[in-house]
Amino acid sequence: MxxxxxxxxxxxxxxxxxxxxxxxxxxxxxxxxxxxxxxxxxxxxxxxxxxxxxxxxxANRDELITELIRDAYQSLADTIHAAAVDAADIRSLAQAMRTWALDDPQRYLLIYGTPVPGYRAPEDTTRIAMEIMAALLDAAGAEGLGAMPPSPLQGRLQAHLADHRGWAGAHPAKPATLHRALVFWTRLHGVLSLEVAGHFSGMGFDPAELYAAEVEAVTGL
Amino acid sequence: MxxxxxxxxxxxxxxxxxxxxxxxxxxxxxxxxxxxxxxxxxxxxxxxxxxxxxxxxxANRDELITELIRDAYQSLADTIHAAAVDAADIRSLAQAMRTWALDDPQRYLLIYGTPVPGYRAPEDTTRIAMEIMAALLDAAGAEGLGAMPPSPLQGRLQAHLADHRGWAGAHPAKPATLHRALVFWTRLHGVLSLEVAGHFSGMGFDPAELYAAEVEAVTGL
DNA sequence: CGCACCCGTGATAGCCTCTAACTCCAGTGA
DNA sequence: TCACTGGAGTTAGAGGCTATCACGGGTGCG
Incomplete structure (x- = not known):
């Protein structure tokens, strides 16, 4: 740099x-x-x-925002990398993601919130997104995680992912690992985005408990 | 009306x-x-x-947007109710939610996208949100769904939800049902919001496959 | 019939993004 | 040392937006 x-x-x-x-x-x-x-x-x-x-x-307002999005992506990637260096397991990654998101909700929403219809993400943000994916795949492929409950539909998804693994780049992940990484991402994002957007605020329960349970569900998938 | x-x-x-x-x-x-x-x-x-x-x-731009949010909520509630009348199972509800979301992504994002920091949702949108939750709880409490894999952490979450069940209103749902409804909501929203925001667009796989697999995972929870 | 009310108008203030023309100064080369 | 080039910042201004105000004009009610 x-x-x-x-x-x-x-x-x-x-x-x-x-x-x-x-x-x-x-x-x-x-x-x-x-x-x-x-x-x-x-x-x-x-x-x-x-x-x-x-x-x-x-050059204009959009270019500034694009730069901020780039920085937000980089910040997330750095956070995940730092957590992966400490302990490359799913639990610590999930914890790092949550604290990063809650630390500045609007920064999280800049990446995962409502996109502007015409907006086209620049090349390097997708590169950073793939970096993040690689870290997730590393953690999702670790030994000692529970096996996945067999079912025709889950098997079908894994076969589909094995056929469409471009997003994994050159990562040598098994189909089950692709599946686990994807589910890690979507499930935690599901809890996080609703929490950050305030949809739990009037409900009374503690989102951290739900988050922890979902993290565990992914490790034992 | x-x-x-x-x-x-x-x-x-x-x-x-x-x-x-x-x-x-x-x-x-x-x-x-x-x-x-x-x-x-x-x-x-x-x-x-x-x-x-x-x-x-x-009165102003915000009031119009608030009205649109109200309509969007009502449209989602109507869609879910219609699906629940046809067949009150989780699969048809999930399918209805997805088609509703993809039918007009910006309408979905108006509810679940980036909120404006100062904005306060009016009373009746939270009422509609609770209606939606009730429909989810009905479907999540149906007979014939798989039992949930026992684990101390999942049990702890269910105990916590049993203690903080204000969001369920007067619905007589078991703790496991509260859990299933919440997980239904967050997991499907995790896939849907990322799909609607275009985060899967460059990845090559079919979001519908992932969505279907997640729906199945919730039914067998 | 008369009157009150509601609708739509133009004018205006104040904010925003963004462009254009201008001044000014720092750093560069002869 | 001195002229010059180019970047930085300024003001003026076009054109958009939200929102308010004072004003005509038509509608429907008593």
Missing amino acids: AASAETETPRQRYRTQVQNEIKKHAWEQIATEGTSALSLNAIAKRMGMSGPALYRYF | AASAETETPRQRYRTQVQNEIKKHAWEQIATEGTSALSLNAIAKRMGMSGPALYRYF
């Missing part, structure tokens, strides 16, 4: 510094008011300069 | 008719451009009248 740190001119260093400050203010605004209320004008005002100045650093 | 149809004055009938036309245009706009791009001005222009006229029918 900082490969050309020495060849960087002062101009460039100043530029990236201002860009980072803009992003910092953008994150604050997103966390409190939501992404839809993100305003370049307001950021500029808070930084003590006039609105159009920001267009030196980001 | 149409209890006072005869006592309605022509004025009132015209009023609700215009309101419905506004909502119709709003839905079209949401489906194509997304909720964040919903513009009262654009709707007015398309209806052949000037912007401020719409404020006779909705």
Whole structure:
């Protein structure tokens, strides 16, 4: 990332510094008011300069948001990697994902929330998404996890996944592992997204209990 | 709903008719451009009248969106009720939910997508949400479903749910049924929301296969 | 018939994104 | 050392949006 740190001119260093400050203010605004209320004008005002100045650093509002999405993806990938280094099991990965999501709900929703119909994700976010998938596949393929209860339908899904494993890249995962990783992702996302969006808030029970039970269900799949 | 149809004055009938036309245009706009791009001005222009006229029918943009959310909730509840009348089993409910979600992704996302931080859902949407939950509990409590694999953690969750069953209202569901209904909701929502948001689009496999397998996993829980 | 009410209008304020023309200064090369 | 180039920031302004206000005009009620 900082490969050309020495060849960087002062101009460039100043530029990236201002860009980072803009992003910092953008994150604050997103966390409190939501992404839809993100305003370049307001950021500029808070930084003590006039609105159009920001267009030196980001071509338009969409480009800033795209950059924030990229950063959010990278942050999630880093979090998962860090958890995988500590202990590459499903439980710690799941815990890391949950704390990451609850730490800044709007950051989570920037990735997994409502997409803008016309928006096309840039190439490298899909690359990061595949990195995340690889970490999940590693954890899902670990020894000592429960076997999956046999059923024609589950077997059919695994056969289908074995035929369509492009998303796993070059990962040498067994069909059952592909299945487990996918289910890990969707089930935990199911609990997390509803929790983050506040759909449990009036229900009274503790989402953490449900989350833990779902994590266990995946390990014993 | 149409209890006072005869006592309605022509004025009132015209009023609700215009309101419905506004909502119709709003839905079209949401489906194509997304909720964040919903513009009262654009709707007015398309209806052949000037912007401020719409404020006779909705106090502000938020009130219109709230009304649309209410309608979306009601539409989901109706869909689930219709499916429950045909056959009150989990499979048909799950199928109805999926077709409803894919039929208009932005309508689904209006309920389950990114919430606006300050927004507070009105009372009757939570009432409708509880109706939906009741239908889920009915289906989850049916006879002939597989027993749940015993585990201390799953048992602990069920005990917790038995202690915090306010969201079930007066429904006489066993703890295992509470558990199954919750898991039905979160797991299917996990697959659906990722599918609707396009996170599977580049992965190559068929979400329907995964969905079917998850439905089966819930029935055999 | 008269009157109150509701509907739709244009004008306007204030916010936003984004462009254009301009000034100014830092860093560069002769 | 000095002229110059290019990036940074400014103001002005177009065009969009939400929302309010004051004003005509028609509708339906007493």
